[in-house]
Amino acid sequence: MPRLIDYVEAGPEVRAVFDEIKAARGVADVNNFWKALAVDPATLRRTWESLRQVMAPGALDPLVKEMLYLAASMAAGCAYCSASHAAAARAKGMTDVQYGELLAIIGMAAETNRLAEALRVPVDAAFD
Amino acid sequence: MPRLIDYVEAGPEVRAVFDEIKAARGVADVNNFWKALAVDPATLRRTWESLRQVMAPGALDPLVKEMLYLAASMAAGCAYCSASHAAAARAKGMTDVQYGELLAIIGMAAETNRLAEALRVPVDAAFD
């Protein structure tokens, strides 16, 4: 079992980040990802601040942003991230049918990505 | 240079798929991906039909579907697919600002995906 740092055993730098996450998300405790990242307080701080900036309201809808994060995580084969961002997307309103369509895209993208690379397809001039 | 099969040298099975792609997309010629895939007419046919089914109108907006495909392709490190689906997303209305936000998500997801796996973070019970 990898090391997870709980609030009670955390130092002040880690607690400060945990407090910000809990406040921003309205949750009683942070996810395991943050407890694991707390082994390096500087990385914990930087990652949280970057994530908050990247996922802040912008030109894309919050649910779309979350689904893009989920798609990237699934394509990268990260089981933890696929589970956590699927949960986050559901919390933001993703329906079962939307999830099914996203899954179908992940599968097709994996297939065509691999074939395009295996065949060394040259980029069409029209794409740029 | 890998082998690309142009319409003029293609057999009837390949031409039939090329014709469907050109009609469905309203383009004069198919992209290099399809010309490369034409080395195996059965895979060309199946891939095109699967793609059409997966990308058909559904619960998700067509632009969102295209951006999810782009996100998965970028996360998988497929240069050709990143270029082709970025072009397709632009054609469906993706703005420069939206593209920038997507890029930021791809970068952050890569970072947190890798850290979650490196630290072997156990999936939170609340995710399921």
Next chain:
Amino acid sequence: MPRLIDYVEAGPEVRAVFDEIKAARGVADVNNFWKALAVDPATLRRTWESLRQVMAPGALDPLVKEMLYLAASMAAGCAYCSASHAAAARAKGMTDVQYGELLAIIGMAAETNRLAEALRVPVDAAFD
């Protein structure tokens, strides 16, 4: 352009490996892979000897071995290796139809691999 070491500029350790490769394969010159690997003579030597051992005649047919190497290279997204092992498989008798079937498997495996990981499917007890 990355550094490639040709026979004429190579030292005796590198030349010895190049000579073995040329003799074993009956070719006039080694592929670019070996010229690039020659930047580290010890890695060149160890890699060549390991490869020769792994690809030696055994319980699997030489063409099957070459196609397995090609499948692994395509699945790993290595463009150079996909090109070199496709050429080697053709030289060992792979037909266009067999290549098409291999391509189809690569595509399907990419799709089901990704979905199995995205869905965190637990391994069936019957598999072990």
Next chain:
Amino acid sequence: MPRLIDYVEAGPEVRAVFDEIKAARGVADVNNFWKALAVDPATLRRTWESLRQVMAPGALDPLVKEMLYLAASMAAGCAYCSASHAAAARAKGMTDVQYGELLAIIGMAAETNRLAEALRVPVDAAFD
């Protein structure tokens, strides 16, 4: 624990696919992969039909096809798929010695794939 849909709780579309899989393979129940994929009946249906088409008898021996699928799955780092296709290959006659040779190829391919990419080896003109 991710969601798995058993036959008894499945709707008619899912049951129809499960019945086809059980009949085609002569098994009493489907593997967890299919139970997980059942969250999206359309993807379940399309994936099963594509897989059946790709793995149908052809120019390559059925065991060779299964070993190619296994090689691609191992190279892609999919633990579930490595376990399921190893079991399938054994059921089709793969011996321990053949499995050992396949493993050796997977390892060597991973090493040479990575080095070829790290060194950005240009594709030899002779490969095309």
Next chain:
Amino acid sequence: MPRLIDYVEAGPEVRAVFDEIKAARGVADVNNFWKALAVDPATLRRTWESLRQVMAPGALDPLVKEMLYLAASMAAGCAYCSASHAAAARAKGMTDVQYGELLAIIGMAAETNRLAEALRVPVDAAFD
């Protein structure tokens, strides 16, 4: 050819980051990576600041940090990053022999990583 934004065509936010990079590194122009990232000024700014923080003097020697970045980039199969961080490591004193040893480690890690995953090796209790 992907879009690269040169200093002369860049807006003030991008120019400010380019100026910081040039000053910090004592170079006349920034690398293509930064010119490509400039399509999204916010991502350019955040990435540069994060990189500067991560690569700042610390408990690890600067050359070791650069070699770790190179190792991660090679293992991830990023050709551009492998080239840029190899150049950076050389500039910080990496010798040809050290580079050869790093390459050998990359190759071996790729092989054992893939085998450990293919065989689903359970983590030893002693590791935690």
Next chain:
Amino acid sequence: MPRLIDYVEAGPEVRAVFDEIKAARGVADVNNFWKALAVDPATLRRTWESLRQVMAPGALDPLVKEMLYLAASMAAGCAYCSASHAAAARAKGMTDVQYGELLAIIGMAAETNRLAEALRVPVDAAFD
């Protein structure tokens, strides 16, 4: 549970390698990786000998070598290898602060690797 071969059930070829590993490392038993690899004695023997050669004293410090192996394993997303090489690096003196800096580099490299590939950044002429 995958198959692990313990010393008591191993044949003479496997026992010989296990004995060498135990002697070289001064441990009472080998890690699960070697017990899993023992399904193919030839691969076990070759992998151990290659690893010993690659990790032998050289121009790079033993701890640096171990950290490079760890970085490559983390970047490749191998959970087992990340755990085993983190334990090995700790045994060779890696401190918590050094580990934190390594983690930060892994995260940043993942982010910039992915962005460089997604944007298809051309290699700067100055890198070669």
